[in-house]
Amino acid sequence: MTTATERSIGLAIDKVRAQAAAEGLLDVAYATADSPFGPLLLARTERGLVRVGLPNQDAEELLADLAARVSPRVLEAPGELDEARRELDLYFAGKLDRFDLPLDWRLSGGFRQRVLRAINRIPYGQTRSYTEMARKAGNERAVRAAGTACGSNPIPLVVPCHRVLRTGGALGGYGGGLPMKEGLLELEGVLDGKGTS
């Protein structure tokens, strides 16, 4: 049960959050969102979506990491993530094949960012190999580094690293676990549900 004091604290916190947003003090706004695979953590800056935490990732650790790498002004502000949540809901319902969200790439630098930007151009329902991604990023021989870039993708789902497979079609890895990668590829009609392409 909520006491009157807890309620008034809740209301006062809402006002702090609204005023912080109005004053441009919400350096990192975050919220959780439901997905068929479990709860997601969504975080954005004034530039755009900066982090998507998958269900198997520790939300507290992700927030501490954002505090250290972006800004310690990290506040829960669900309203700021409404559009991201809406597009993800549509995506999971199979009704959206392209995200239209501003992205903040600052958590990845150099080669990794180039790999992720290349991944971001893979169309819905298609797959590419790690080798192709390495080539697109400017270094065909850096296949292993391309794999690492996928593994460290700070904005999974929206930047569709699940569409990158090993040459020959083996699934490779996934930060959210292989069953989730399979599930996403089934959703997009790449896999037939039996784990083969």
Place this chain on the structure above:
Amino acid sequence: MTALPPFQTVLDDHSAAVMAILQGAVGRDSADDCFQETFLAALRAYPQLGDASNLRGWLLTIAHRKAIDHHRARGRAPVPVAEVREVAVEDGIPEHDPGLWAAVGTLPPKQRAAVALRYGSDLPHSEIATALGCSPEAARRSLHEGLKRLRKELA
């Protein structure tokens, strides 16, 4: 140096203590406004905060300042009375002595907060202890040490 946690954690961990202190210091009706001002001021200054080891003391010091601002603003507002007194009243409220409060400002954080909460917000030792997250005995000690230093400095 301790890394600064996400500000949401600061809100979650300390909002109840800040609200309790403010309700004691300025009353329920004004506590909400002071609460917002406290956390907004904290949020503005947060990235520059060098040390995260005593976040509660830091917040309560800000809360205390907001409570004093509130009392000052109220003190300046005219109060309707039936008869205007002809003699000036000196009630000895400590914040009227800027030298004293400047000296309080130089105390170490725990002592400063203890002195501010005791004499600024008029809180009993038990509530100062809650506010500072320590035992009443430790709160009493911080207060005592703070006063000793002030006496020495202002003597």
